[in-house]
Amino acid sequence: xxxxxxxxxxxxxKTGQSMTLQCAQDMNHEYMSWYRQDPGMGxxxxxxSVGAGITDQGEVPNGxxxxxxxxEDFPLRLLSAxxxxxxxxxxxxxxxxxxxxxxxxxxxxxxxx
Amino acid sequence: KNQVEQSPQSLIILEGKNCTLQCNYTVSPFSNLRWYxxxxxxxxxxxTIMTFSENTKSNGRYTATxxxxxxxxxxxxxxxxxxxxxxxxxxxxxxNYGQNFVFGPGTRLSVLP
Numbered sequence: 001x002x003x004x005x006x007x008x009x010x011x012x013x014k015t016g017q018s019m020t021l022q023c024a025q026d027m028n029h030e031y032m033s034w035y036r037q038d039p040g041m042g043x044x045x046x047x048x049s050v051g052a053g054i055t056d057q058g059e060v061p062n063g064x065x066x067x068x069x070x071x072e073d074f075p076l077r078l079l080s081a082x083x084x085x086x087x088x089x090x091x092x093x094x095x096x097x098x099x100x101x102x103x104x105x106x107x108x109x110x111x112x113x
Numbered sequence: 114k115n116q117v118e119q120s121p122q123s124l125i126i127l128e129g130k131n132c133t134l135q136c137n138y139t140v141s142p143f144s145n146l147r148w149y150x151x152x153x154x155x156x157x158x159x160x161t162i163m164t165f166s167e168n169t170k171s172n173g174r175y176t177a178t179x180x181x182x183x184x185x186x187x188x189x190x191x192x193x194x195x196x197x198x199x200x201x202x203x204x205x206x207x208x209n210y211g212q213n214f215v216f217g218p219g220t221r222l223s224v225l226p
Contacts, residue, residue: 004156035216042117042202042216043157090156097206099145099164102214104156 002026006091006105013081013112021076021108023091031094032074033058033102034066036087043090049074050097081112115140117205117217125223130193134220136186136203144208148177148188151200151219160188160201190222198224 007022025032033048045058049068063085065077074093078085088109092102117138126132138146145164149157161170161177163186170177174191190197203217 040218042204042218044216045214092156099162101147101159101162102157104158106154106156 004091004093004103004105006089006108008108009106010109011111013078013110015081015083015112017081019078019081021078021089021091021110023074023076023105024072025074025091025093025103026072027093027095027103028071029093029095029103030071031097032068033092034064034074034076035090035092036060036085037090037107038087046076046089078110083112086110086112115205115207115213115215117203117215119201119203119217119220121220122218123221123223125225126193128193128195128224128226132190132193132222134188134190134201134203134222136188136217138184138186138203138205138215138217140184140205140207140215142208143181143184144206146177146179146186147204147206147214148175148186149202149204151202153199157202193224195224195226198222 004025030051034046035043044060047066049055088107090107091105094100094102120135147162148160151157163179176189179186200219202219205215207213
């Protein structure tokens, strides 16, 4: 099993550009999430999904969109990149939200110039 | 405000030594507490998950403890190895509807030969 796969691993954008960060999991997990990790801070939830066709906002959703058309894929879209969105982005999946661990991808390192 | 604090911020030990990392939280209502290991450039990997009724859980050389009364947890690493060099993240889950994980900022552990 590949687990959670994120692409690209690195990306540099100019302010105002848009892009999509890809996330795919092959574990048939219902729950998927996007986090950002900034230096000195804990991971913060951007958006999450409890199943195909269902998404909801997390703690820091502004400037980001998501969709969940299949169980496997959960892309994150930056609408108009800003320097404040420079961060490391992690996608995670889990079978449930209760006592099952989240499985994380290896992240996308995004720099906005 | 729900918060998770970890100490120390960073720690350096010699290979073969033991160490203990601390986590204090103010998350309410409490559902479970998780410890993750994050290698440099990788996503977090689950070590343990403890519910309210569990006060100790082990995973190999890693032993987590939980005191729900004082809202404290610790992660003890026995006979450290070079591969233990990583960030260790404490995460507390609140028993609300939806996804409500509060991530600590992590402790950076360096194991030297």
